[in-house]
Amino acid sequence: MAVLTFLPSRRRALALAAALLAAGVLTGCERGAPGAGGSRASFKGVDITGADYARQLNLNDPDGKARTLAEFKGKLVVVFFGYTQCPDVCPTTMGELAEVKRSLGSDGAKVQGIFVTVDPERDTAELLKAYVANFGPDMLGLRGTPEQTQAAAKEFKVFFSRVPGKTDTSYTIDHTAGSYVFDTQGRVRLFVRYGGGGKALAEDLKTLLAETS
Template sequence: MLRAVRLVAVLLVVLLGAVWGVAWFGRAPGESVSDAFLRQVAAWTGGDMPAPSAGGVQLAQGVSLGGPFTLVDQTGRTVTERDFAGRPLLVYFGFTYCPDVCPTELGTIVAALDAMGPAGERVTPVFISIDPERDTPAAMADYVSRFHPRMIGLTGSAEQVAQAARAYRVYYAKARSRDTTEYTMDHSSFIYLVGPDGRVRSLFRPETTPEAIAAAVSAQLRAL
């Protein structure tokens, strides 16, 4: 019995190695080996997992991100996901006191829109705060104006922000130092491409280049 279990384990390792090899040599331009591997597994098992756009992370089959939210924009107006219906978005969750990652990723969004030329005007950049205690509408208005004239800043109550973060599966938490009353925020750092239906079409890892994001978004726009 033990010999049979070992044989099955060896065959499984060999099979997975073969699939990994096929994924390595057969991956699409801009596709990571891991994404190509998942695509091969899905294809061999009868699943449906399209190849990801260049620069984007492939969502696992059955995973859906995005959805209903109620927040407040930088003018103080209450908005919901319905206010953005029919408009592709590039969304980032962060906070205005963020020292480095947030301004870097927002700058990447702006550079990607610029790289897209006129097509970039179809996409609305959105910055959602995960620090509603400090990020008032006025603070958001000042902050987003430094990046792009069309960038929308969204904040709200702690409950409203938590609801939006859950919809996009965003992690965030306060991080306090022992010797000060000040705090910063730990948070995940993905850029989300949201389709006109309010659902995430692709997401981009931190430090993805503007060119890769521009290529992926342009491909998605052509498919709309």
């Protein structure tokens, strides 16, 4: 199942994960890949080829330009939902993707990383733009209104929930920790769990690129 981050206790994490799994919210378990099948390739990540979710993403970039998945056809797209004040999972995931892109050499330009903030109230356009730039000039940050963010998360079956802090602005966010990979035709193909490692992701991206060569 997908990984939930920043839960204050192991007991709460297990209880929340169990509840969400029962409700069908968490994504990425082998049997829980609706519509999967038909793909002959062997992947390290969870093959969700043919899934009836994660089909569209319509949000603005930090410059206010509307962006969609369709504009990236011809590239592999890796989509991750997180927030800029995330202390470990988010920067680790983005840093790992940046390293994978570098390891692919010239093929790295064929991989588009997209970071969708689940915290648009704190992640201003300026902050989001600066954050994704830390991981490479071609990394893209997307944000929307709270309502648009909820809709995007629902489309991707991504869970997120605010955990109150000592002040109104010191909260953290529990969220699904995993990435979605789209092939060069814009079809969702993989759910990559957090912690799988850059080597495994690189191998899966090479496999997908080989489909078009």
